[in-house]
Amino acid sequence: MVVQAKKRELKEAQRRKKQLEERCKLEESIGNAVLTWNNEILPNWETMCCSRKVRELWWQGIPPSVRGKVWSLAIGNELNITHELYDICLARAKEKWRSLSTGGAEVECEDAGFSTADREASLELIKLDISRTFPNLCIFQQGGPYHDTLHSILGAYTCYRPDVGYVQGMSFIAAVLILNLDTADAFIAFSNLLNKPCQMAFFRVDHGLMLTYFAAFEVFFEENLPKLFAHFKKNNLTPDIYLIDWIFTLYSKSLPLDLACRVWDVFCRDGEEFLFRTALGILKLFEDILTKMDFIHIAQFLTKLPEDLPSEEFFTSIAAIQIQSRNKKWAQVLTALQKDSREMEKGSPSLKH
Numbered sequence: 001m002v003v004q005a006k007k008r009e010l011k012e013a014q015r016r017k018k019q020l021e022e023r024c025k026l027e028e029s030i031g032n033a034v035l036t037w038n039n040e041i042l043p044n045w046e047t048m049c050c051s052r053k054v055r056e057l058w059w060q061g062i063p064p065s066v067r068g069k070v071w072s073l074a075i076g077n078e079l080n081i082t083h084e085l086y087d088i089c090l091a092r093a094k095e096k097w098r099s100l101s102t103g104g105a106e107v108e109c110e111d112a113g114f115s116t117a118d119r120e121a122s123l124e125l126i127k128l129d130i131s132r133t134f135p136n137l138c139i140f141q142q143g144g145p146y147h148d149t150l151h152s153i154l155g156a157y158t159c160y161r162p163d164v165g166y167v168q169g170m171s172f173i174a175a176v177l178i179l180n181l182d183t184a185d186a187f188i189a190f191s192n193l194l195n196k197p198c199q200m201a202f203f204r205v206d207h208g209l210m211l212t213y214f215a216a217f218e219v220f221f222e223e224n225l226p227k228l229f230a231h232f233k234k235n236n237l238t239p240d241i242y243l244i245d246w247i248f249t250l251y252s253k254s255l256p257l258d259l260a261c262r263v264w265d266v267f268c269r270d271g272e273e274f275l276f277r278t279a280l281g282i283l284k285l286f287e288d289i290l291t292k293m294d295f296i297h298i299a300q301f302l303t304k305l306p307e308d309l310p311s312e313e314f315f316t317s318i319a320a321i322q323i324q325s326r327n328k329k330w331a332q333v334l335t336a337l338q339k340d341s342r343e344m345e346k347g348s349p350s351l352k353h
Helices: 002-048 052-059 064-075 083-102 116-131 147-160 170-178 183-194 197-203 207-224 226-234 240-248 257-270 273-285 295-303 311-319 330-347
Strands: none
Touching: 002 052, 002 064, 052 257, 064 183, 064 257, 083 116, 083 147, 083 183, 116 147, 116 170, 147 170, 147 183, 170 183, 170 257, 183 197, 197 207, 197 240, 207 226, 207 240, 207 273, 207 330, 240 273, 240 295, 257 273, 257 311, 273 311, 273 330
């Protein structure tokens, strides 16, 4: 018995030693990556961001300490939003909150034409959604350190884009940015991110364009995973059932936060096509399980993915997905489908009258 106990002890000590070695190795590689990003890449962003070396480093995951800077640069600021503009939008939002809470007169804002009821509904939804944003972290809920910041960014956005307003899912995107950027910079990245064609199509619920995105996704789904594609078709499982939630929150609600941030890393590098490549990576990773399930169980599984997703397996699965169909890349397939959709609309007699 003593010999067995000593053997167990030795085995446990070896396991701990191996764990420690692996952790030290990981910390060293992160430290080296931080130096490379800070000293070589960020100071020479324009010339280096598209180089092969940087693309490969990017794929491995951006170190948390430089993640915010890289995301900001990659997302860009096409809208030319300044910190001052954020302050103005936030001041307007606070004025609206005061006015609505006291039942005061209409607030003059750029959202003329949007009823008080609409604005109240939007503000109530923000309040409700904040309480449901990363509840396990307990930092965005009432009394938490980031509650007011999240409330401010979402409120300011409804003043900046009253035509879009607040849509469920936005709170998760804003929250991820808040964890990586200062408040005003998070607002700038948030507004520019939501202005990208794919995000705008979903958040403005442009049904025609959303269907085109789903159709493009299915082209690559059939190409990469024909067996699973046929199984989904047989069970009438359409992409909207699982893709809408994934795209609306950019995977931040569906995946563990550290994994979601790595998806965001490559999304900032590759754009919208990586969101759909990630979806196919998830389907590939669980292909064997999904082919044995019926409609209800597939829908339930994809709505609540396993929490212990192994990151390396996950990214290996995504890497195996080819976003090329008959020599056409994502953007070409999407453009062709959009053109077909427009031509169908022109030719539709119901739309001519």
